[in-house]
Amino acid sequence: MSYATQSQTNITVGRDLLERMVLSTLTTLPCCVFLFINGVMLFTLRSKTVFRETSRYILLFNLLLAETIQMAVGQLLYLLAACRIRLTYPVCALIIMFSNLTNDISPVTLVVMSLERYVAVCYPLRHSAIITIRNTAVAIIVVWIFSSLNVLTRVLLLLDFPFEDLESLQMKDFCAEENILLDPMSYEYDKAYTYFLFVSATIAIICSYISVMIAARSASTGKTSAFKARNTLMLHLVQLGLSLVSTMHNSFLGAISTVVTRTVLVRIQIFLYVFIVILPKCLSPLIYGLRDQTVRSSLVYQTCFHLKLSEITAKAEISP
Template identity: 70%
Template sequence: MSNATESQTTITAGRGILERVLFSTVTTLPCCVFLIINGAMLFTLRSKTVFCETSRYILLYNLLFADTAVLAQSQLLYLLAAFRIRLTYPVCGVLTMLASLTTAISPLTLVVMSLERYVAVCYPLRHATIITIRNTRKAIFGIWAFSSLNVLARILLLLDFPFQDLENLQMIEYCARENLLLEPVSDLYDKVYTSFLFVSASVIITFSYIGVMVAARSASTDKASARKARNTLLLHLVQLGLSLLSTMSNQLFVVISKVLSKIAVVRIQIVVYVCIIIFPRCLSALIYGIRDQTIRPVLIYHLCFQLV
């Protein structure tokens, strides 16, 4: 009886390890492919003077840099959780704070890019004086400063927790942002900040879209330019929606875990992780790499060079 029980335990453990390896491979492969694509796109945006001296390409570089950092950090945290590697609170805190910094960069950059398209269509004669390289760099600095203040607030809330009362600093759960919301006020701050960020971004991008739609009906507006800007703003709304879904996914899984079995929840998590966390981080590279006539040939050249 004892041997049968030990054999069953060994088989179960073996299946668990095999499943973790399989799931990790399923997520790591597309992640590596997207990192290569994003890397090629980042290199492309620094390969020619026109990309370094055009505001929308500078903003695109900032967006891609943040998305690439989030992609790498998300996969690292996923692998640590998949193989049940528990970190200490300080190490996990550093990783999650870096993730919080770069995660907020994407929606804020999408807002500035949407406003740039709005000005280009609605105020074409003033575009060159408003959207300058200097103003673009100021906007990027403001984005990083705002995100850094958010991280500083999170650090202060985290430090308010009485870690000295713990036996050790080893985490009980896997490393994730949600597992560092140790106080009710931290959880409240996280919800308020996330809601404010995405509601504000949605309102501004929607306003820009409506403005472009109204301008497109004007006889003096370039119809082709307005149509292209409208499609770009729609894609930005999609990207923003996917970012919001990725932020809300953990709360959704808490509800699902009460209804479905643990293995079913894990499998759903894998699909959701690939679809709304990994894939959206490569969406900008794919969108601009395919649609932009200036970027496309250079990007294809660099991609082919990397893959050979």
């Protein structure tokens, strides 16, 4: 009887291990593909002078950098959870705060990019004087400082928790943001800040969109430029919406977990993680890589060059 029980246990453990390996592979492969695409895009945006000296491409680089870091950190946390590796609270908090920093940078950068398009259409004669390389650099620094202040506030709230009352600093669950919000005040602050950030960003982008639409009806404004800016602002709204949905990923899972079994929940989690968390982080290079002719030509060249270089390297390693 004990032998049969042990065999059944071994089968269950083996099946669970196989399932975790398969699911980890299903998330890691697309993540690696998207990281490669983002990496090529980042390299492309630094490869030419026109990209390094144009404000909208500099802002795009900042957005892509933040989203690439988010994707890498998110996949790291997922693999740690899949491997059932439990971190200590300080280590987990450090990773989560770094993830929050880049997660906040994305919507704020989208607002700055929308304002840049607003100035380009509504004040075309003053665009070159307002949107300079120096002002763009200052805007990016302000974005990082603003996001860092939010992270600092989260850290201060976290430090206010009486960790000495815990039996150990070792976490009892996997590393995730909801598992380090030990103090109710931290949870309320996180919720309030998320609402404030996305409502403010949505209002700013919508106002820019309305202003561009009004300018598009004016005879003094280039209609082609105005309609391109309008489409870009619509894409920014879509990106902002996907970023918000990504932020609410854990809330969705919490609500779903009450009505489905654990096995179904895991499968739903994989689906949501790939299509809500990972895929939107690759949306920016796809949007700008396909819409912008300058970026598209450079991106195709860089991608083909890297693939050809990889083939040459692989052949060199195989040949004696």
